[in-house]
Amino acid sequence: MSDKKAQTRERILAAASAALLQRGPAEPSVGEVMGAAGLTVGGFYAHFDSKDALMLEVFQQMLSQRRELIAQLDPTLAGHARRELVAAFYLSRKHRDAHEQGCPLPSSVGELSRLPADFRAVLAEHVELMTAQLVSSPEEANQALADIALMVGGLALARALGPGELSDRVLRAAKLAIV
Template sequence: MSDKKTKTRERILDAASAALISRGPGQPSVNEIMGAAGLTVGGFYAHFDSKEALMLEAFRHLLKQRQSAVAQIDDQLPGHERRALLAAFYLSRKHRDGSDKACPLPSTVGEMSHLPESFQEVLAEHLEMMVAQLSSSPEDADKVLADVALMVGGLTLARALGDGELSDRVLRAAKSAVI
């Protein structure tokens, strides 16, 4: 792939990622995504086979970014301390209100039953990776899953509520349950 084609593909992927975070994988149209990338719809199929393929790649890309961020947490710390550090960021106002590199799960999980199975496979792979990154032992795996579910659910509710006091309370309550 030429350098220009690679850069164009990255622009499309970045636009799709931003749309996925803010509106989920089903809502944004190809026209909207291409417009956000500063391109016309006509060039879309030179880079992706379908909107579904683009959104799946954007979903996978965003989850890999999350895994990389989690990998930055000191793996010498016990699992519960790693999860507490993650929760401190994940369940923060900054993460709730930010759109740059935000977690795609709150905007995506509600649509999973309507998406192709490949989205569920990517999600399952991501959860397994999170368990591996945040567990101190095999016995710790279910606690990690519970904490991840609590964090995603807490962030989803907080985003749905906006930036008011109840939203802040949801963040604090979820964070205290993880920590």
């Protein structure tokens, strides 16, 4: 792939990432993504087979980046202490208010049942890998799954409420519930 084509592809992926984070993988149109990338729709199919292919790649890429970020948070901690640290990071105002970066799950999980099965497979892999990052023994796996569900749901509700006292309370309550 030429440098120019690779750069154009990266612009499309960046625009699609922003759209997915704000509105999920189903709603943004090819025209919207290409416009945000400063490109015309006509060039889209030189880079991707379909909108679903683009959004699946972006979804997988964003989840991988989130796992890498989580892995960098004090890797010496394990078990409950690690889940508390991750919750403090994940359930923060900064993460709630991140419009350009952040976890795509709160804006995406409600749509996944209507998208191709590949999206659910990517989500399942992510949940399994995240669970492994948050446990120090196999016995903690169910608690880690519950904590992941609490974090995603808490962040989704806080983002839906927008910045404000109730949203802040949701974040604090979810952090306190991590066990």
